[in-house]
Amino acid sequence: xxxxxxxxxxxxxxxxxxxxxxxxxxxxxxxxxxxxxxxxxxxxxxxxxxxxxxxxxxxxxxxxxxxxxxxxxxxxxxxxxxxxxxxxxxxxxxxxxxxxxxxxxxxxxxxxxxxxxxxxxxxxxxxxxxxxxxxxxxxxxxxxxxxxxxxxxxxxxxxxxxxxxxxxxxxxxxxxxxxxxxxxxxxxxxxxxxxxxxxxxxxxxxxxxxxxxxxxxxxxxxxxxxxxxxxxxxxxxxxxxxxxxxxxxxxxxxxxxxxxxxxxxxxxxxxxxxxxxxxxxxxxxxxxxxxxxxxxxxxxxxxxxxxxxxxxxxxxxxxxxxxxxxxxxxxxxxxxxxxxxxxxxxxxxxxxxxxxxxxxxxxxxxxxxxxxxxxxxxxxxxxxxxxxxxxxxxxxxxxxxxxxxxxxxxxxxxxxxxxxxxxxxxxxxxxxxxxxxxxxxxxxxxxxxxxxxxxxxxxxxxxxxxxxxxxxxxxxxxxxxxxxxxxxxxxxxx
Amino acid sequence: xxxxxxxxxxxxxxxxxxxxxxxxxxxxxxxxxxxxxxxxxxxxxxxxxxxxxxxxxxxxxxxxxxxxxxxxxxxxxxxxxxxxxxxxxxxxxxxxxxxxxxxxxxxxxxxxxxxxxxxxxxxxxxxxxxxxxxxxxxxxxxxxxxxxxxxxxxxxxxxxxxxxxxxxxxxxxxxxxxxxxx
Numbered sequence: 135x136x137x138x139x140x141x142x143x144x145x146x147x148x149x150x151x152x153x154x155x156x157x158x159x160x161x162x163x164x165x166x167x168x169x170x171x172x173x174x175x176x177x178x179x180x181x182x183x184x185x186x187x188x189x190x191x192x193x194x195x196x197x198x199x200x201x202x203x204x205x206x207x208x209x210x211x212x213x214x215x216x217x218x219x220x221x222x223x224x225x226x227x228x229x230x231x232x233x234x235x236x237x238x239x240x241x242x243x244x245x246x247x248x249x250x251x252x253x254x255x256x257x258x259x260x261x262x263x264x265x266x267x268x269x270x271x272x273x274x275x276x277x278x279x280x281x282x283x284x285x286x287x288x289x290x291x292x293x294x295x296x297x298x299x300x301x302x303x304x305x306x307x308x309x310x311x312x313x314x315x316x317x318x319x320x321x322x323x324x325x326x327x328x329x330x331x332x333x334x335x336x337x338x339x340x341x342x343x344x345x346x347x348x349x350x351x352x353x354x355x356x357x358x359x360x361x362x363x364x365x366x367x368x369x370x371x372x373x374x375x376x377x378x379x380x381x382x383x384x385x386x387x388x389x390x391x392x393x394x395x396x397x398x399x400x401x402x403x404x405x406x407x408x409x410x411x412x413x414x415x416x417x418x419x420x421x422x423x424x425x426x427x428x429x430x431x432x433x434x435x436x437x438x439x440x441x442x443x444x445x446x447x448x449x450x451x452x453x454x455x456x457x458x459x460x461x462x463x464x465x466x467x468x469x470x471x472x473x474x475x476x477x478x479x480x481x482x483x484x485x486x487x488x489x490x491x492x493x494x495x496x497x498x499x500x501x502x503x504x505x506x507x508x509x510x511x512x513x514x515x516x517x518x519x520x521x522x523x524x525x526x527x528x529x530x531x532x533x534x535x536x537x538x539x540x541x542x543x544x545x546x547x548x549x550x551x552x553x554x555x556x557x558x559x560x561x562x563x564x565x566x567x568x569x570x571x572x573x574x575x576x577x578x579x580x581x582x583x584x585x586x587x588x589x590x591x592x593x594x595x596x597x598x599x600x601x602x603x604x605x606x607x608x609x610x611x612x613x614x615x616x617x618x619x620x621x622x623x624x625x626x627x628x
Numbered sequence: 629x630x631x632x633x634x635x636x637x638x639x640x641x642x643x644x645x646x647x648x649x650x651x652x653x654x655x656x657x658x659x660x661x662x663x664x665x666x667x668x669x670x671x672x673x674x675x676x677x678x679x680x681x682x683x684x685x686x687x688x689x690x691x692x693x694x695x696x697x698x699x700x701x702x703x704x705x706x707x708x709x710x711x712x713x714x715x716x717x718x719x720x721x722x723x724x725x726x727x728x729x730x731x732x733x734x735x736x737x738x739x740x741x742x743x744x745x746x747x748x749x750x751x752x753x754x755x756x757x758x759x760x761x762x763x764x765x766x767x768x769x770x771x772x773x774x775x776x777x778x779x780x781x782x783x784x785x786x787x788x789x790x791x792x793x794x795x796x797x798x799x800x801x802x803x804x805x806x807x808x809x810x
Contacts, residue, residue, distance in 0.1 A: 152773075159780055166787065205773050244791045251784045258777065270777040274784055281788035296792075340735045 151204035154195035154217050155261065158254035161187035166247035177243050181232045184246040185225045188253065192221035195257065201624060206264030206325070211624025215464065215617060216260035216391045223471045224253045224384050230479040230596035231376030237485050238374035239286030248285075249380060252278035256388030260395065265314045265324040265349075268396050269307075272356070272389075276303050279385055283373040295372025302355065302365045310352025316345030326400035333403035346404050347411070350397065356389040359449055360419040363442045367426070370438035375490055378434065379478035382441045383471040390448060390467055398452055398460055399625050405455025412453045413545060420446025420552045427559050433481050434492040436559060437474070440518060443556060444470055447549055451533060454540035457622055462533040464618035469517070469525035469607050476514035476600030479593060480507050483586055494566050501568035503586055507594070508567045510601035515560040517604045520553050525607030532615060634674065641667040654700045658693060665689040677758040 197214025258271025284296025320342045321328040358366040423443030430436035451463035484491040501508040517526035647660035665688045672681035756762045
């Protein structure tokens with residue numbers, strides 16, 4: 135028997151491909167150690183360190199002009215683009231958590247390293263060209279987020295959110311693994327390159343379709359698509375708000391990035407073979423999300439259902455299966471992250487007797503107490519509705535247009551009707567901020583001024599940054615749209 | 629002959645797995661789980677995956693199950709849950725699970741290459757297949773990245789477990805009354 139080769143590296147391996155991931159994991163470990171020795175009173179220093187690390191990784195994680203590979207890890211335009219998105223969005227979510235962790239019951243500094251681990255896991259998901267590695271990235275991210283959701287340890291709802299997310303997430307992982315195993319049984323490999331060949335003459339085998347369907351069920355849980363969305367409102371509501379903002383943006387973006395690379399790009403036959411169930415799921419997701427959001431009094435829960443509805447819009451790109459739709463999906467993710475973070479940040483401004491105030495009615499009078507924050511909230515809400523010229527509008531136009539080009543007229547009609555429906559509750563938030571002031575004060579309610587947290591510079595800056603991003607994406611979308619197109623064009627074999 | 633043995637063992641495995649989810653006593657469930665995991669190890673041996681079979685017994689049927697039993701006895705779980713699910717909900721849950729299981733079974737049985745005797749049967753295995761050396765070779769070459777990622781995953785799990793399990797020192801948990809601490 136031959137001795138083991140001394141060089142264990144896969145053939146053609148280039149360390150440059152894994153460097154962004156190594157930096158991310160190194161940053162997480164570094165912050166974990168730094169947090170141990172950091173004086174408790176100035177814990178926010180760890181937060182600044184985390185932001186610096188994330189910004190550095192966003193720069194270091196850019197793709198070289200020529201794609202490089204390290205076995206099942208690719209650093210091409212796509213993973214470079216996703217690295218940037220995940221790190222920048224995560225950095226913004228850390229910025230808004232600096233001031234708000236304690237009021238949300240998060241007292242432990244492990245928040246920051248766990249968040250970095252989650253980002254690193256997401257980067258693995260976006261870069262993996264092998265289903266096993268993608269799954270491990272997903273688990274690394276999920277494991278960190280299960281714990282993050284439960285970091286409000288003294289709050290029962292946070293505990294419940296963590297347990298619920300963990301149990302259902304583990305369940306979803308089992309489905310996904312089963313799907314991967316079935317695909318392996320057909321392809322003889324977990325490499326994504328082998329998946330395209332599963333569709334021979336006369337379509338795919340039943341086992342292949344079952345495997346792909348189970349894989350999609352696993353993804354459906356992670357992106358909170360109907361009928362696998364039932365955990366989302368409870369977990370989003372129970373988790374500490376900074377964690378919810380992170381989950382609604384970074385975790386969702388990473389899940390969609392993995393869905394793009396491992397299903398949409400690697401298994402182009404999925405869009406054809408599973409078209410009807412995907413179509414129904416996308417339409418049901420946006421409709422259920424919007425209808426449920428209409429009935430919410432809690433702003434946090436409303437945003438959770440709104441996030442489900444946006445999953446529905448995003449899932450249309452998977453139904454369409456074209457590269458234009460995929461590029462529009464990437465662009466939509468960026469715009470969606472900006473406007474959602476802004477909305478969560480404004481919500482985090484409010485607190486009632488040391489507890490976060492999370493109802494829509496708590497916003498009453500914010501227009502007078504904090505005009506700038508209320509303006510930012512207005513921008514985010516209008517953008518979530520899809521009003522021009524904001525980021526959400528451009529994102530919707532490009533996504534709906536791409537789905538229309540693929541020939542799914544009815545689906546786009548459903549999506550447009552849903553957008554109109556969603557205006558009802560998004561505009562309800564604006565009404566609460568500007569017009570409900572007199573009513574609530576007359577009824578003996580506390581005025582908004584008393585609910586706004588006193589001077590929170592980091593939170594204010596993050597609100598302004600998010601609103602600015604929404605406006606900028608809307609006014610000049612072409613650089614971002616062009617970069618997302620280039621990112622997709624760089625994926626090998628597509 | 630080998631097919632007969634396979635189906636016999638498969639039937640025992642399924643019965644044990646059913647025992648795991650139907651026994652009201654958690655200790656009984658855990659013991660059925662030991663049996664199920666043990667039977668899976670037998671399948672690994674049939675598939676010539678000897679190292680995996682040994683690891684399955686040492687890690688899963690051994691270490692993990694001891695941990696399970698410790699937790700069950702330490703937590704002193706009652707047999708019945710506080711709130712029994714609504715009977716209708718139970719029926720729906722059983723129906724959905726049965727449909728799913730039947731669907732998966734039909735698809736897998738209907739497709740050659742997955743069941744023994746199908747297209748995959750009779751494949752010639754490389755010398756030393758399933759041994760420590762062969763497994764180590766692919767683990768540290770083809771699956772090197774996956775192997776390293778698993779260690780990161782375990783690190784995250786350890787950090788998470790410590791965060792969730794550690795009692796808060798009283799002085800370190802000032803839940804602010806007014807939110808005006810900064």
